[in-house]
Amino acid sequence: MLKLIGQKASDASRKLSLYDNVARSRALQLMAAALEKESEKILEANAQDMAASQKDGLPDAFMDRLLLNEKRVRAMAEGLRSVAELPDPLDKLLWETTRPNGLYIRRVSSPMGVIAVIFEARPNVTADSAALSLKAGSAVILRGGKEAIRSNMAIVAALRSALAQSGLPMDAVQLVEDVSRASAQALMTLKGYVDLLIPRGGAGLIRSAVENATVPVLQTGEGVCHVYVDKDADTDMAVNVMLNAKTSRPSVCNAAEALLVHRDIAEKALPQLAKALRDANVILHGDERARAIFGDMMPATQDDWGHEFLDLILAVKVVDSLEDALDHIARYGTMHSETIVTDNKETAAAFLKVVDAAAVYHNASTRFTDGAEFGFGAEIGISTQKLHARGPVGLNELTTYKYVIEGNGQVR
Amino acid sequence: MLKLIGQKASDASRKLSLYDNVARSRALQLMAAALEKESEKILEANAQDMAASQKDGLPDAFMDRLLLNEKRVRAMAEGLRSVAELPDPLDKLLWETTRPNGLYIRRVSSPMGVIAVIFEARPNVTADSAALSLKAGSAVILRGGKEAIRSNMAIVAALRSALAQSGLPMDAVQLVEDVSRASAQALMTLKGYVDLLIPRGGAGLIRSAVENATVPVLQTGEGVCHVYVDKDADTDMAVNVMLNAKTSRPSVCNAAEALLVHRDIAEKALPQLAKALRDANVILHGDERARAIFGDMMPATQDDWGHEFLDLILAVKVVDSLEDALDHIARYGTMHSETIVTDNKETAAAFLKVVDAAAVYHNASTRFTDGAEFGFGAEIGISTQKLHARGPVGLNELTTYKYVIEGNGQVR
Numbered sequence: 001m002l003k004l005i006g007q008k009a010s011d012a013s014r015k016l017s018l019y020d021n022v023a024r025s026r027a028l029q030l031m032a033a034a035l036e037k038e039s040e041k042i043l044e045a046n047a048q049d050m051a052a053s054q055k056d057g058l059p060d061a062f063m064d065r066l067l068l069n070e071k072r073v074r075a076m077a078e079g080l081r082s083v084a085e086l087p088d089p090l091d092k093l094l095w096e097t098t099r100p101n102g103l104y105i106r107r108v109s110s111p112m113g114v115i116a117v118i119f120e121a122r123p124n125v126t127a128d129s130a131a132l133s134l135k136a137g138s139a140v141i142l143r144g145g146k147e148a149i150r151s152n153m154a155i156v157a158a159l160r161s162a163l164a165q166s167g168l169p170m171d172a173v174q175l176v177e178d179v180s181r182a183s184a185q186a187l188m189t190l191k192g193y194v195d196l197l198i199p200r201g202g203a204g205l206i207r208s209a210v211e212n213a214t215v216p217v218l219q220t221g222e223g224v225c226h227v228y229v230d231k232d233a234d235t236d237m238a239v240n241v242m243l244n245a246k247t248s249r250p251s252v253c254n255a256a257e258a259l260l261v262h263r264d265i266a267e268k269a270l271p272q273l274a275k276a277l278r279d280a281n282v283i284l285h286g287d288e289r290a291r292a293i294f295g296d297m298m299p300a301t302q303d304d305w306g307h308e309f310l311d312l313i314l315a316v317k318v319v320d321s322l323e324d325a326l327d328h329i330a331r332y333g334t335m336h337s338e339t340i341v342t343d344n345k346e347t348a349a350a351f352l353k354v355v356d357a358a359a360v361y362h363n364a365s366t367r368f369t370d371g372a373e374f375g376f377g378a379e380i381g382i383s384t385q386k387l388h389a390r391g392p393v394g395l396n397e398l399t400t401y402k403y404v405i406e407g408n409g410q411v412r
Numbered sequence: 413m414l415k416l417i418g419q420k421a422s423d424a425s426r427k428l429s430l431y432d433n434v435a436r437s438r439a440l441q442l443m444a445a446a447l448e449k450e451s452e453k454i455l456e457a458n459a460q461d462m463a464a465s466q467k468d469g470l471p472d473a474f475m476d477r478l479l480l481n482e483k484r485v486r487a488m489a490e491g492l493r494s495v496a497e498l499p500d501p502l503d504k505l506l507w508e509t510t511r512p513n514g515l516y517i518r519r520v521s522s523p524m525g526v527i528a529v530i531f532e533a534r535p536n537v538t539a540d541s542a543a544l545s546l547k548a549g550s551a552v553i554l555r556g557g558k559e560a561i562r563s564n565m566a567i568v569a570a571l572r573s574a575l576a577q578s579g580l581p582m583d584a585v586q587l588v589e590d591v592s593r594a595s596a597q598a599l600m601t602l603k604g605y606v607d608l609l610i611p612r613g614g615a616g617l618i619r620s621a622v623e624n625a626t627v628p629v630l631q632t633g634e635g636v637c638h639v640y641v642d643k644d645a646d647t648d649m650a651v652n653v654m655l656n657a658k659t660s661r662p663s664v665c666n667a668a669e670a671l672l673v674h675r676d677i678a679e680k681a682l683p684q685l686a687k688a689l690r691d692a693n694v695i696l697h698g699d700e701r702a703r704a705i706f707g708d709m710m711p712a713t714q715d716d717w718g719h720e721f722l723d724l725i726l727a728v729k730v731v732d733s734l735e736d737a738l739d740h741i742a743r744y745g746t747m748h749s750e751t752i753v754t755d756n757k758e759t760a761a762a763f764l765k766v767v768d769a770a771a772v773y774h775n776a777s778t779r780f781t782d783g784a785e786f787g788f789g790a791e792i793g794i795s796t797q798k799l800h801a802r803g804p805v806g807l808n809e810l811t812t813y814k815y816v817i818e819g820n821g822q823v824r
Contacts, residue, residue: 014742017766097787103776105786112798113768191622195798210603214623216799237821244823330426352816354429356525364515364819373824374517374815375509386524386607386812387628388800400798403786404764407776409649411656412785 002186006193009114012171013139021088027166028084032077034162045154076127083131089395111137113195120201121145136398139172146179188213220381223253223336225366228325230342231264238341244365254369258315289318306332337366358391414598418605421526424583425551433500439578440496444489446574457566488539495543501807523549525607532613533557548810551584558591600625632793635665635748637778640737642754643676650753656777666781670727701730718744749778770803
């Protein structure tokens, strides 16, 4: 079953390579219009999904992610339109050389081929993943959570009807309607058909994909980000950055989970930091030295270091030196986003050089690790792996490249 | 055990980030000198490996790959020196932007971290993998075949003594001395320590790595390359290209394994092609239509299509059209190297656009898919995957990147 879907996706991806950016963008515009036109059907299907999940007693936060309404459908359509308007990521000349034997070699950006996306119960991920894949010239296989299956079927039906209307291959967008565990597993191991698997969702889903997949995976998401307040920090800036990194949106991967304060500034800065955070309802888990300076914290346990709270909780530690901070980050960070607050340029340079993360910051909040904030226009997630793409994964990161070599009969 | 090696490699990779290209290149020069100085010990160890393998009755081709002599040790040392002299792949500015909020964002090439290489019984791969990894700023964990263990231990001892002499961390190069199957398996699943696993060897090893690894893998090697002789081909050029692609080195991955001939030129070109190939001792496996034109071929079986012969054997097929050739290549190729011989520019353009392979050629032999031929200076293999790197994997492809973001207190 999955193999048939894989074969269709593979065939569609080859056909897609014959269409240019104008054709792909036009299809995206038609897809946006189709979502709006079929809004009623989509909302009906979503109401059924909501009713079933309500009966199963799923939590409020889950229900909110599952919920669609007219505004959200319109937002999906607008998302498609904005992807349509982004620059073409394909056929870019990335490198070229003419060899002494006369061979002209170019490296050009090319479609990935078939992208598979496994996600949970947010139906907007369906439209969004389809749009980014199609714009990048790839066919997509979507496998959403079982709670959203009716919504997803309605959304994909609309998208496919628009594809048919546009003349592009309908199977460029396919939904796996079998929402059993086995179908996710089969998709993770659909070798020869899936060129890139992207799990979009919680830590459990991502871990399962990384562990079980035999197709190439793009690992996204987990963010244990640190704010290091150096001895030469401007305390007010440190408070601002820390507060923003923790509280502006605690549930996302680029939010900070730990504060490291240099011992030479701790007496002065820690009380200010702690008070500001407490005023913003952040629960502090401090190590012994931090609690000696600001007593009103819970004691931190070993489990707090490297913990992705995704909540208004922050681990706080006093460190002896930059090296100490670097060691802590190397040990407990997830190579997502790390920031130093300091007025010392040399210290900053050492931090930026040694910290091994997708995004390393000097005097700025970790919250900027985001496709839109980087100017990418759209993203499918934040990669925390080192292979292929790191940080925000936008359209360029959803492409591969190939070498095109032109000769006049050269042999070796 | 492997975890300890992983931890040491991880620590070494962090220390390495403090050394610049001059220091890393100097270490490589010292490593080259150490190989020459310890040549006697290395050859003694190799003689023991050879004797053991002889006793086990291993085949001649295997014994030749295992064998070291003075010339080969000198070649290893020269290899290290040439890697030392290549340009620095690190800290390259790949992209930059200044955002409206004043954040200055740079993408810079950065070390991969820890590279693991699993290989078979060629001891020169040991020195070569260590050199490329170190030059790219990464620590390396080497796991060679059990038949070469004594040679590898002697080589790695020499390399590590040179590292100690240079001041760089010795654990930047480590050998897994446990050559059990379990140690290879453990290395493939050493999550949190290994940033990139490269299997270097036969199809079995690579398949095992792709299927069993939970760390990111770079898939190299398998090459089922096609030569498509279009109806508008220059027949002499077609003969030259085909002959070179098949016979100049049949055992390598960029050698051609199949010939596709357009039906409109088959009557004229196929006899010339077949005779030239037969004169070069190539055994031809033709489909029915090919055999109707040139009778003196063995009949091709289904198994011949997509078969990596790595030998003087060639599958031959007459196709009806460019589309027919494209279909065949999509079905049976391994996305390595594919070439079209034609004087028709439009046909060539369509082929170059639609064929999904690391290297697509017009009027040239597939044998050019090679780091040196592309001007990369050195390579660790030819990637046949689409993630991260495609085609020759040189120093640049052994790096990752990170985003460095500098601000003055920006919050979101």
